[in-house]
Amino acid sequence: MVKSIAQKEFISTLRDRRFVVLSMLVLLLLLAATVVGLYSSHTLQQERQVAQEEVNHQFHNSADRHPHRMAHYGSFAFRPKSSLSFLDFGLDSFTGASVFMEAHKQNSANFSQAQQSSSLIRFGEMTVAFVLQMLLPLLIIFLCFGAFTQEKETGTLKILLSQGVSPRQIAWAKIAGYSKTVALVVTPALLLAGGLLFGQNGLDLQPDMLWRLLLFMAFYLVYFFIFIVLSVVVSALHQRSSTSLVTLLGIWILCCVIIPKASANLGNTLYTTPTKAQMDADVHEEVAKGIDGHNSQDARAEALKKDLLRKYGVDSVSQLPVNVDGIIMAVGEEQSTKVYREHFEKLTGTFQKQNRISELAAFLNPYLAVRHLSMGMASSDFPHYLHFQNKAEEYRYHLAQGLNHIQATRLKYHDKTTRLSSDTWKEFKPFTYETPPVHWALRHHLLSLTALVLWLCLVCTVGMRLVHKTQIV
């Protein structure tokens, strides 16, 4: 009986021309989004890769320079697009693409896509994730709103029940039928996305990527399932199809349009972000109390010199086996970096608090849960962006300290003119960035994962109990 109800739903949906047309449209958009996403992320990746190679080449072949000049010449980190980010651009369009890495100073990531767009970009971007998150639920609502109400309106529900099946069984049967239909719409696109990914990377696709892709798909399947069950439950609670539809559309608007925006804005209002100018000034203030990398007259520098003289048992700094300039510079860099990192952590802490509101709102709204998980798997979420920024900062620090070390060991005291040959710069490995592994990404989204699982349990237990108690007039 249950099987035949499921089969009936599946077949009658396929016979419904309106549904077929709608799902073809969604499928078409999904395919278009896949191709467009792949194209634009490929273009961006190409652009950044070329730029990265160019600056690496420039660094390694730079003119003969004093090491501290080289530290100011610095290098750039261009954020590579991750292979999966074509499925979900996430924050990528709103985060900077290039960071200039130099001594003494931590620079912002500049040139985001959003800064180079008119306000059109704020309407949203056409990605696979967008179609899956927003349009698929609508298709599901359209598919399921009449699950019970239609049977009620035509009086067939009573007949069905008289056959000895419970409302719960009917609900599960219908859910099975609808799931099959939704799978029919989604599978070709997911297969295409997977195929394109394989085509792009060939056989050397890392298992990590594969895991990300599989989890990405799994999260969406759970999300669709939640929406299917939710729609069937709402349908069971209503007597008329039109009211059931309107309720479901209302839920969709609330979940997919209003709550995401409101929660992000609320977070922003609750926790104030300090300006970059204020932050830089605070860092400067705190560093000034410490050693000033450029000014060896500083009292602390004097103390440091005395320490060194005592340590090596000599009377003047020129007799030291090491160049005190480099050492002072290194200590200064260490101190300013420490201060900066403290402030940066505070800033990202504020951002995380702001974002926490949206993460908590996922318990009210499965859309937010899947959105965060989706960005996480596509490595276009906030933790991945932060990861990149931290890696760039780490590289900057090691570059500056490496050059300070060279100054301390290979140059004489107060030597400002010696230029080291470009072979020296070849000792430095260029900046490379690896996307962190999938479990790292998952760990940052435990809250969203919990919310999604909770939603799944909720609709399956509480939802089904409601179906069981539904009134049949």
Place this chain on the structure above:
Amino acid sequence: MKKFWILIKYEWLNFRADKGLLILVTLTLLAGLYGIYYGTTEVQRQQQNIAGLEKLTEHNVEELKAKYPEGTDAGDIGYYHSTFAVHHPDSWASLALGQRDVNPYYIKLRLLNLQSQLYDTENINPQKVLAGNFDLSFVLVYLFPLLIIGLCFNILSIEKEQGTLPLLLSQPISLPLIVGAKLTFRMLVVLGLGLLLSILAMIWGKVLPDGRVALWLGVVMLYCFFWFAVAFLVAALQKNSAFNAVTLLGVWLLLTIVIPALLNVYVSIKQPIPQALALTIQQREVVHGGWDKPKRETMDKFFALYPQWRDTTEIKERFVWRWYYAFHHLGDVAVQDLATQYKQTLLARHELVQKLNVLSVPVNVQGIFNAMAGSDLPSYVQFLQSATRYHDSLREFYYPFLFRQITFTPADFAREPRHSFSSAPDVDSAVNGFVKLLGSVVVVFGAGLLLFRWKTASVK
């Protein structure tokens, strides 16, 4: 006419009794109020931050005055002293924040080369800017259509489904009168709400009461008319409520989300911006190359641009500041073309969107709002240009000190130029958009009217 008012009165009674509709209207009202609150606080916060910058500059000046009480080489000041180019929001920005959260509204400047400083960004939470601004323009552009759809999707179909249509028609009233009265009643509710919220936002945000008041209210009214026309068009098809709801939501989705997203893809493919990364790489190469070039060569290049400083003394020292700032400026000159192209391409992108916005009324209306509030891309580009001019004036101010080797004394700080830029509304493009909007309303309403006539005729 009397019949019309009777119908309106009964619509009102109906509306009052329908909890669902009341909730819908209340929700929209609350969303609108939150939007106004959010917009005004956000603009206030930006203004406070800008005011805070002044203190930072003062603090920096005090620090340098203390460090060099007897004055010093202006080169030291140019290196350690920083001021800000600031982009004040227009008084209307609280109604439509536009791109003001994405684009920096101040730039910290030193006398060093401009192109390495001009594009630094503010601390922004990318997840927040991805979600967008919940300002009044969002409520009007996105949520008002949904309110209109919620109020109108079953305007005719519900009478059929409840079986009250034949009863109504058995009275001496015509179908057009019924539909007209129902639409008029709903328009009164929606327009009342829209205008109320707009006026409230203008008072709350203390906007400059100029011609934009009328323009804004006009746009709000026309935009509501547009969605009523769409609802009318769909009602004219005379299908059931479920069909209407899905169709209307489909149109909403298409116009506010799908078409804009596709347009965005088209625009970014059609008008790529490769200059940004090239510019940033090249300016570094030229500036740092300046250290390794013979000083004579650098200075000759510089004097070709600034012949007034040519007779200053030959540089024999290993390092002097005027040479340092000369090659910094040459770094800017080297990428001038790229920088100009970058700005032009940004504007070309905006122009392209302006052309394509006939395809989506919401994109057009958002564009009008942002143009009126001076919060879109062109304002930002103007700010970049203004900041460039400010950097020029800073250089003009410091060059006499540097090239005539005059000591920069603490008193000289007071004479240093300061920067202030307020975004100006782009009324022309707003009016242009208004005309386009009017066209859209006429077309859709006309189509609805034709379809309605044809359908009622065929029913008879």
